Amino acid sequence: KAGVTQTPRYLIKTRGQQVTLSCSPISGHRSVSWYQQTPGQGLQFLFEYFSETQRNKGNFPGRFSGRQFSNSRSEMNVSTLELGDSALYLCASSRVGLTIRYNEQFFGPGTRLTVL
Amino acid sequence: AQKITQTQPGMFVQEKEAVTLDCTYDTSDPSYGLFWYKQPSSGEMIFLIYQGSYDQQNATEGRYSLNFQKARKSANLVISASQLGDSAMYFCAMREGDRGGADGLTFGKGTHLIIQP
Numbered sequence: 624k625a626g627v628t629q630t631p632r633y634l635i636k637t638r639g640q641q642v643t644l645s646c647s648p649i650s651g652h653r654s655v656s657w658y659q660q661t662p663g664q665g666l667q668f669l670f671e672y673f674s675e676t677q678r679n680k681g682n683f684p685g686r687f688s689g690r691q692f693s694n695s696r697s698e699m700n701v702s703t704l705e706l707g708d709s710a711l712y713l714c715a716s717s718r719v720g721l722t723i724r725y726n727e728q729f730f731g732p733g734t735r736l737t738v739l
Numbered sequence: 740a741q742k743i744t745q746t747q748p749g750m751f752v753q754e755k756e757a758v759t760l761d762c763t764y765d766t767s768d769p770s771y772g773l774f775w776y777k778q779p780s781s782g783e784m785i786f787l788i789y790q791g792s793y794d795q796q797n798a799t800e801g802r803y804s805l806n807f808q809k810a811r812k813s814a815n816l817v818i819s820a821s822q823l824g825d826s827a828m829y830f831c832a833m834r835e836g837d838r839g840g841a842d843g844l845t846f847g848k849g850t851h852l853i854i855q856p
Contacts, residue, residue: 656843666830668843678841711782715844723772723834724791728844730776730784 625650627716627731635737641702644734648695648716655697656728657689660711669712672697673719701736709738742766743831743847751853758818760850762831765812771835773814774844775805778828787829790814826854 628647636642648655657669668681672691689699695716701708712735715728744763752758764773775787790798790805798805806815818825828851832844 654841658843665848666832666844666846668845671841671843673841678838679843681843713782713784715784722791723770723836724789726834727774727786727789729786733782735782 627714627729629712629714629731629734631734632732633735633737635739636704637739638704638706640704641700642704642736643698643700644712644714644736646697646699646714646716646731648697648714649729652716652718652729653695654717654719654726655691655695656715656717657697657699658713658715659683660713660733661707661709666713669699704738706738709736711735741847742845743833745831745847745850747850748848749851749853751855752821754823754854754856755820758821758825758852759806760816760818760829760831760852762814762816762847763812764814764831764833766833766835768835771833773805773807774832774834775803775814775816776830776832777825778830778849780827784830788816821854823854823856826852828852 630645654673656671660666670680675691686702691697711733713733714731717726717728771792773790777785788800788803790807797807802819804817828849830849831847
């Protein structure tokens with residue numbers, strides 16, 4: 624079974640631009656979560672999508688948005704990029720069930736975004 | 740207050756020795772899960788082991804075991820017989836409640852483990 628894939632793997636943008644990152648979950652997984660990882664703040668939860676609906680969102684400004692398609696693939700968008708948005712963006716997919724263990728998240732390799 | 744605390748920013752360990760990575764957590768939810776992930780320099784998060792708050796026994800997965808002390812809110816990862824390939828960042832993470840996976844994981848700051856030959 625193929626794992627979580629993220630594209631692109633590396634991205635360089637300049638301040639003020641916008642960027643779209645893509646995530647394809649493991650087949651059969653309907654929940655997709657996004658995380659931002661920076662040296663200063665560590666790993667922080669951005670948002671989670673299930674059945675094309677955002678169910679939860681972390682403490683990030685409105686410049687960060689996402690969506691999920693009917694095939695469970697997800698994209699996240701960052702508008703008006705700032706230097707502080709430079710980070711590794713990780714996507715994770717999971718099944719959806721009644722127990723925490725069942726909802727274990729499987730992570731992709733990440734997209735490393737550099738904002739100049 | 741931090742929900743997940745990892746007090747060891749970095750550790751150097753000799754190959755073949757056992758390693759204990761510390762993790763304490765804070766939650767008032769009776770239902771929660773604790774995860775440990777390994778992140779090599781490539782960036783991908785690799786799941787290692789899981790412990791549920793209602794689990795009676797400590798979790799084990801091959802060379803990995805979890806020393807779960809619920810009253811102390813501690814979930815330390817133990818790696819037996821360390822190998823050079825164990826060198827990586829290690830993160831402790833928690834998910835609270837059973838909301839069908841809607842809640843994200845809360846991560847600690849991580850421990851950078853270096854195994855020396």
